[in-house]
Amino acid sequence: xxxxxxxxxxxxxxxxxxxxxxxxxxxxxxxxxxxxxxxxxxxxxxxxxxxxxxxxxxxxxxxxxxxxxxxxxxxxxxxxxxxxxxxxxxxxxxxxxxxxxxxxxxxxxxxxxxxxxxxxxxxxxxxxxxxxxxxxxxxxxxxxxxxxxxxxxxxxxxxxxxxxxxxxxxxxxxxxxxxxxxxxxxxxxxxxxxxxxxxxxxxxxxxxxxxxxxxxxxxxxxxxxxxxxxxxxxxxxxxxxxxxxxxxxxxxxxxxxxxxxxxxxxxxxxxxxxxxxxxxxxxxxxxxxxxxxxxxxxxxxxxxxxxxxxxxxxxxxxxxxxxxxxxxxxxxxxxxxxxxxxxxxxxxxxxxxxxxxxxxxxxxxxxx
Amino acid sequence: xxxxxxxxxxxxxxxxxxxxxxxxxxxxxxxxxxxxxxxxxxxxxxxxxxxxxxxxxxxxxxxxxxxxxxxxxxxxxxxxxxxxxxxxxxxxxxxxxxxxxxxxxxxxxxxxxxxxxxxxxxxxxxxxxxxxxxxxxxxxxxxxxxxxxxxxxxxxxxxxxxxxxxxxxxxxxxxxxxxxxxxxxxxxxxxxxxxxxxxxxxxxxxxxxxxxxxxxxxxxxxxxxxxxxxxxxxxxxxxxxxxxxxxxxxxxxxxxxxxxxxxxxxxxxxxxxxxxxxxxxxxxxxxxxxxxxxxxxxxxxxxxxxxxxxxxxxxxxxxxxxxxxxxxxxxxxxxxxxxxxxxxxxxxxxxxxxxxxxxxxxxxxxxxxxxxxxxxxxxxxxxxxxxxxxxx
Numbered sequence: 001x002x003x004x005x006x007x008x009x010x011x012x013x014x015x016x017x018x019x020x021x022x023x024x025x026x027x028x029x030x031x032x033x034x035x036x037x038x039x040x041x042x043x044x045x046x047x048x049x050x051x052x053x054x055x056x057x058x059x060x061x062x063x064x065x066x067x068x069x070x071x072x073x074x075x076x077x078x079x080x081x082x083x084x085x086x087x088x089x090x091x092x093x094x095x096x097x098x099x100x101x102x103x104x105x106x107x108x109x110x111x112x113x114x115x116x117x118x119x120x121x122x123x124x125x126x127x128x129x130x131x132x133x134x135x136x137x138x139x140x141x142x143x144x145x146x147x148x149x150x151x152x153x154x155x156x157x158x159x160x161x162x163x164x165x166x167x168x169x170x171x172x173x174x175x176x177x178x179x180x181x182x183x184x185x186x187x188x189x190x191x192x193x194x195x196x197x198x199x200x201x202x203x204x205x206x207x208x209x210x211x212x213x214x215x216x217x218x219x220x221x222x223x224x225x226x227x228x229x230x231x232x233x234x235x236x237x238x239x240x241x242x243x244x245x246x247x248x249x250x251x252x253x254x255x256x257x258x259x260x261x262x263x264x265x266x267x268x269x270x271x272x273x274x275x276x277x278x279x280x281x282x283x284x285x286x287x288x289x290x291x292x293x294x295x296x297x298x299x300x301x302x303x304x305x306x307x308x309x310x311x312x313x314x315x316x317x318x319x320x321x322x323x324x325x326x327x328x329x330x331x332x333x334x335x336x337x338x339x340x341x342x343x344x345x346x347x348x349x350x351x352x353x354x355x356x357x358x359x360x361x362x363x364x365x366x367x368x
Numbered sequence: 369x370x371x372x373x374x375x376x377x378x379x380x381x382x383x384x385x386x387x388x389x390x391x392x393x394x395x396x397x398x399x400x401x402x403x404x405x406x407x408x409x410x411x412x413x414x415x416x417x418x419x420x421x422x423x424x425x426x427x428x429x430x431x432x433x434x435x436x437x438x439x440x441x442x443x444x445x446x447x448x449x450x451x452x453x454x455x456x457x458x459x460x461x462x463x464x465x466x467x468x469x470x471x472x473x474x475x476x477x478x479x480x481x482x483x484x485x486x487x488x489x490x491x492x493x494x495x496x497x498x499x500x501x502x503x504x505x506x507x508x509x510x511x512x513x514x515x516x517x518x519x520x521x522x523x524x525x526x527x528x529x530x531x532x533x534x535x536x537x538x539x540x541x542x543x544x545x546x547x548x549x550x551x552x553x554x555x556x557x558x559x560x561x562x563x564x565x566x567x568x569x570x571x572x573x574x575x576x577x578x579x580x581x582x583x584x585x586x587x588x589x590x591x592x593x594x595x596x597x598x599x600x601x602x603x604x605x606x607x608x609x610x611x612x613x614x615x616x617x618x619x620x621x622x623x624x625x626x627x628x629x630x631x632x633x634x635x636x637x638x639x640x641x642x643x644x645x646x647x648x649x650x651x652x653x654x655x656x657x658x659x660x661x662x663x664x665x666x667x668x669x670x671x672x673x674x675x676x677x678x679x680x681x682x683x684x685x686x687x688x689x690x691x692x693x694x695x696x697x698x699x700x701x702x703x704x705x706x707x708x709x710x711x712x713x714x715x716x717x718x719x720x721x722x723x724x725x726x727x728x729x730x731x732x733x734x735x736x737x738x739x740x741x742x743x744x745x746x747x748x749x750x751x752x753x754x755x756x757x758x759x760x
Binding site: 055058059060061155156159163231232234235241242243323324325326327328329330331332 | 377379385386387401488490491492493494495497498499502558559562564565567568740741742743745
């Protein structure tokens, strides 16, 4: 970043009058937009197509295959179609909140991508409170969803919004506890540091660091499915019960924003699990030193591919789950969170601390 | 808790709602997500079937019966024609009987495929629906070959059936039944021991034996409570007493049992179809009685007697003797009864249809009380309320 700034300042006279911080900030915004435009938006689109094809495979049918070779441009067609649709705002709706809600959902989800790494160097901002920021900023989504449920002035939307709020707020706790276990292990909240604390090989991953970590991983996985409103926890938009939940009254591009959020979230869930438990972008040191002789671009590309493939495996598991399982009932969902996942989360995060103390007891005694 | 302080939220479920599968409406009072009181409103699909029958000839009524339970229209055709034949006191040819048994059981399989498939969809498990609908599609192909239509079959005639089994029917159906077994195994594998599915359906919408009988439940919903009542055994018709099949019963009478009883019934129906296919005799497919059945086309165009016969049947119609009859068959949802009064004319004096859904739907309000919206959907899926039959 500094290199780019000094290059720009050196080569463009007009920029020399501006404070360096400002250029730095502007570049951050550009970088953030690039990540959004070049990666997240097409990814959310393509994954919608991939999900439909996988669903079709699971269900023994063909799926979209008309637009482009094997229907690969279906998502573009859908996007264009949605842009051209009439944007309906119900007469009885609170029109300001109704318009605002999709943007909040959108912002909450995409702000989280700021701290999602793609390789050792490709990250918008390696915040020192990265994972904490991620948990915090994704909570904005709840506000957007509740707002949409309320502003629609539709009872089904309201029920959907309420369900969603209860669900997401509840599941933050087991998710946070599982993440806490990882943070204790790595001693850092920065996602890059957490990844660096792991290695390339499975036995160096946090997933297998101690017997409690697989439990933490599964607990985080379930909790993030619930936070992302994915089946079997898609009760806020349960089609057969609440018609379409909070997005019932939405149409056109506003409707797409909700689904955009859902598919972007799919990658976010996978990326967080990959970064925290599956070794992130770590490559074996032999590969790293070989790649460095060929240049930084190759190294980052390889790291990105490692990260991406791991994340994709998670995405496929999530998609397969969605098309296999029925959905749970709202009270069962809460019971799962408060009766099972939260206690398990406490056991996992406190258990390793106690275990750590036990191993270090002798050291402690010697110190005292 | 706070009945006097907070007004319950009024929510309209239906008439256009994804879970009602037709135009059915529940007006529920909600406390949070709990249904405190439900009021079912039926009649959105009322087509005056019974009144319309009174101005139609006996044969013209057959296509109307297609629209009763449109998931298994073949069975309604059989049920109505059987009632009229009892009124006429005639015997139909053996081959026609066997064909009717085969198409009835295929219709039962199709109906159960839809019921279990859509119930699973309502619970959020979309995949099962497609496994079942692939098989249903194959059976529909045979229905199409049999009578030219897939949904509105209009297949039976008073005195027999419209057309003989199509060539290749036997082997084709045997292959379909194998696919059916596979599909059932897949769906049962996905659902039967699935924790989420069990949590969603077990103990949901439970109804006791006594209550079920008091409400007038029949069919799978009654058998799910543990009562082994099946008209095919209780009042055997069409050689059902000679076929080897079991009557699956449930234990709890909840939504889970209702679906599992249906799954098992499909296997039994498949057994009956195989037996009927192996025993089917050759011979005529419709009665030769000139007052009832239309003469073959060669006679109509080749002889004056045939032409006159044809003309008289189409203009004057069948004239059953004065009297009344109640005839019931075991349809996919339960006892499908036709109560017919004839004044000796070409049109019925009165027809009353006893749809199996009607008593079942009347218990819905009680079953969903104090359960959640999601439960209401699960219960509705298991009851298989077909609105065409409910509203007539």
